[in-house]
Amino acid sequence: MDTADLNDAYTVRSLDDLAEIYAKPLPKIANKENDHITEVGRAFIAASPFLVLATSNGDSIDC
Amino acid sequence: MQLLDDRTLLIPDRPGNNRIDGMKNLLVNPKVGIIFMVPGSNETYRVTGSAAISTDPELLKRFEVRGTLPRVVMRVSVEEAFNHCPKAFVRAKLWDAKPARPARRPTATSRPAATARTRPTQRTITKNTPNA
Numbered sequence: 121m122d123t124a125d126l127n128d129a130y131t132v133r134s135l136d137d138l139a140e141i142y143a144k145p146l147p148k149i150a151n152k153e154n155d156h157i158t159e160v161g162r163a164f165i166a167a168s169p170f171l172v173l174a175t176s177n178g179d180s181i182d183c
Numbered sequence: 184m185q186l187l188d189d190r191t192l193l194i195p196d197r198p199g200n201n202r203i204d205g206m207k208n209l210l211v212n213p214k215v216g217i218i219f220m221v222p223g224s225n226e227t228y229r230v231t232g233s234a235a236i237s238t239d240p241e242l243l244k245r246f247e248v249r250g251t252l253p254r255v256v257m258r259v260s261v262e263e264a265f266n267h268c269p270k271a272f273v274r275a276k277l278w279d280a281k282p283a284r285p286a287r288r289p290t291a292t293s294r295p296a297a298t299a300r301t302r303p304t305q306r307t308i309t310k311n312t313p314n315a
Contacts, residue, residue, distance in 0.1 A: 127269070136313075142210070142302070143288060152265045152266070152271040153263040153265045154263070154264050154266065155190075155261070155262065155263065155264075156189040156190045156261055156264060157186060157189045157192075157230070157261060157264050158189075158264065160266070160267070161228050161264055162186060162189070164219060164221060164224075164226070164266070164310060165184075165186065165219050167221045168219040168220060168221050168228070169221075170219075170220050170222075171194075171217055171218060171219045172217065172218045172220075173194070173205065173215055173216070173217045174215065174216045174217075175204075175205045175208035175209055175212070175214070175215055175234070176208055176212055176214065176255070177207070177208040178211065178212050178213055178214045180208075181208075182204040182205045182208055
């Protein structure tokens with residue numbers, strides 16, 4: 121698929137477009153982020169032998 | 184990896200192929216996204232933040248393994264942290280899936296995988312190199 125195809129009438133291009141497709145999440149789901157590692161998160165991380173880390177230079181992404 | 188505190192992760196660099204693509208990105212854009220997984224669990228823990236690459240000896244020695252230190256440690260300042268229950272894990276039965284036997288397992292590398300028949304055995308090596 122070349123980039124010309126991404127400008128067709130079916131391409132989702134705005135937040136409004138997305139809002140027509142996806143209902144808003146429940147508030148407790150929408151607000152579940154913390155700004156720190158919680159005790160529960162700490163225990164999960166301690167049990168985790170594996171992580172995936174992604175970075176980007178603004179142009180490409182490495183995962 | 185280790186938690187320095189509830190807002191700082193320390194992730195050591197371990198030996199790899201020196202492509203360091205991720206670290207080159209960090210020099211331009213410090214933002215990282217991390218997903219932690221626990222085998223058997225259909226939850227993940229996700230962290231976003233900003234990372235810096237450090238050679239601080241105090242940090243490196245936290246990750247000493249059999250006398251070897253990592254070359255660098257990534258310090259990640261946490262911006263957001265949350266649990267995520269990806270339905271994809273459930274639908275994929277990720278942890279239930281029976282791994283294919285090595286001969287039938289697909290590979291992501293274009294080189295043919297070594298097989299027991301083509302790989303030299305220790306017996307072959309000592310037989311052909313009597314002075315080794």
